Amino acid sequence: MAGAGGDMQWCLSQAKGSLDDDVTEADIISTLEFNHTGELLATGDKGGRIVIFQQEIENKRQPQYRSEYNVYSTFQSHEPEFDYLKSLEIEEKINKIRWIPQKNAAHFLLSTNDKTIKLWKISERDKRPEGYNLKEEDGRYRDPSTVTSLRVPVFRPMDLMVEASPRKVFANAHTYHINSVSVNSDNETYLSADDLRINLWHLEITDRSFNIVDIKPANMEELTEVITAAEFHPHQCNTFVYSSSKGTIRMCDMRASALCDKHSKMFEEPEDPSNRSFFSEIISSISDVKFSHSGRYMMTRDYLSVKIWDLNMESKPVETYQVHEYLRSKLCSLYENDCIFDKFECCWNGNDSMVMTGSYNNFFRMFDRDHRWDVTLEASRENSKPFQVIKPRKVCAGGKRKKDEISVDSLDFNKKILHTAWHPQDSIIVVATTNNLYIFQDKMN
């Protein structure tokens, strides 16, 4: 892994997607996930499709190699449905994709929309049988009277074909909208979380799931808090966390009881009184929670900041990074245009030394934890030529705007980067704008 973040020089490696400014709703990327080796990158979109890209590495032996991601497989994961009882449409938008650690030649992933989780098998076929005794090559059966000799089919190489097939469908377990899926380190179970409940599944069993968290009040009018994200600990198979719309994270131990309504730890930072406003609760709502690869820390994203928590300290985070503090004075407008409800995600790099998250105007932010360094970069075709190092951007909060700075009022709030991903081993990052995918690589690889 490369050295300090300050040494990194990110270049645009590839940009995928339509060049149009006109965005087709169905093409909007809704989730992004590398597999465990980083060889495969899965994207889900609002139209219910999944596109998997595969890394192809040129000149790997040379110190500065370039890797390219090309389409490996495309398939329709979820279709729109209609809930007749509630008279409501169930969107086919893919909310989350999570890869299952690989056990054999095939790849497995879980994909989910608001209500249904599916296990997909993606496998390669590069051979096919030829020379059937009773069938022609095109599949038509031969007239039995013309069969005079016996021959056994032989496998011959063919063009690579990647097939995706649904192996399991986990349905009818969530009344509310699923926001998270997380595979357990035991590789046998996984959890799915909606606004009020978390269920535990076995990957092989579709007709049964166990409810492990339920925060639904007896009287729905008393509801003031919902679950926003949940994740299993990367190494301890009994531990998971879930975050809430009130800015709290609860850690639960499944050994303690069947229903984990009592948390074993609760992480919450007391509010800074000088920052209190009407919008304090809304901006404290946690949109994403991610354990570090080491399992020692977890990261949370709320509207304005990224916080790193030490799992041994519940009272406050060990690090807080401001993503776009200049928006604090604009919260009323952002409330009015609903931007304040945008759910930004965050991610760790492979060795947990850096974290990344998105912002508006197609900006995204990277923070180097060890060197206390941060940078704002932009994902745009106009401002980046392939293989050219992209320039850091700066937002001017007020007062005199310097050259090359952009003022807060010029920011485009429709260009938001909600999904980012960091290759688990290499210095490669992927950033999704509304309908485009940008892949950046560190030149000093």
Added chain:
Amino acid sequence: MFGKGAKRKLDEDEEGLEGKALASAVASVSYTLQRQTIFNISLMKLYSQRPLGEPSLERRVLINNMLRRIQDELKQEGSLRPLLLPPSPPPDDPMDEGFREAPPSFGVLSATAAGVLLAESRCAEVRPMDALPALPPGVLVDITSSPSSPPSSSSPSGFLSDLALDDVLFADIDTSMYDFDPCTTAGAVGALPPVVTADDLLKSLASPYSGPAPQVSANQPFKIDLTELDHIMEVLVGS
């Protein structure tokens, strides 16, 4: 509690404190207006028509919490009286799994009317809340079943004329006025004075129901005069 400016007190010694009082008055007016604007926006968000898909529960819960907080704050300040309640939003789920926003336990008649009615004057005396009939949430009050008559008013000076308004408020009202569709509301209350905005932030917000808002001068209390009140009453009785 939200951080807010100091309350301006009438009996404060004004000598040598005028400047300070003015500044704090500005702050408190600004705070009040912002609170009102946010309240209106929140109502609009909750009650506007939704498309086919189910709206996000988190968003509804957060907006509802916002409304409740503002409502609690207003109640504590005691300057608010329970008004008629809008009908509950249509149930999303016949099996009661849906989250129905608990309507504010003080009602609002229309967003604009609310803006006018709830804009509080710092000169207003505090009205005791328990002098008024408690209305159960989520229920449209029919005056014929109203347990107690509206209290005789010891009306705060410079604010709503209670007597006249009370009669109107507890009258049987056409529920179609509770439609928060900005198009119909704007049409109906076009004659009403627009919601006033105060600071830059609020100015930038497009009020869906009104034209350009006049700038309120900082030290002018919110006076609703009787002609304006007549307008409101006309709207309320749907004439």
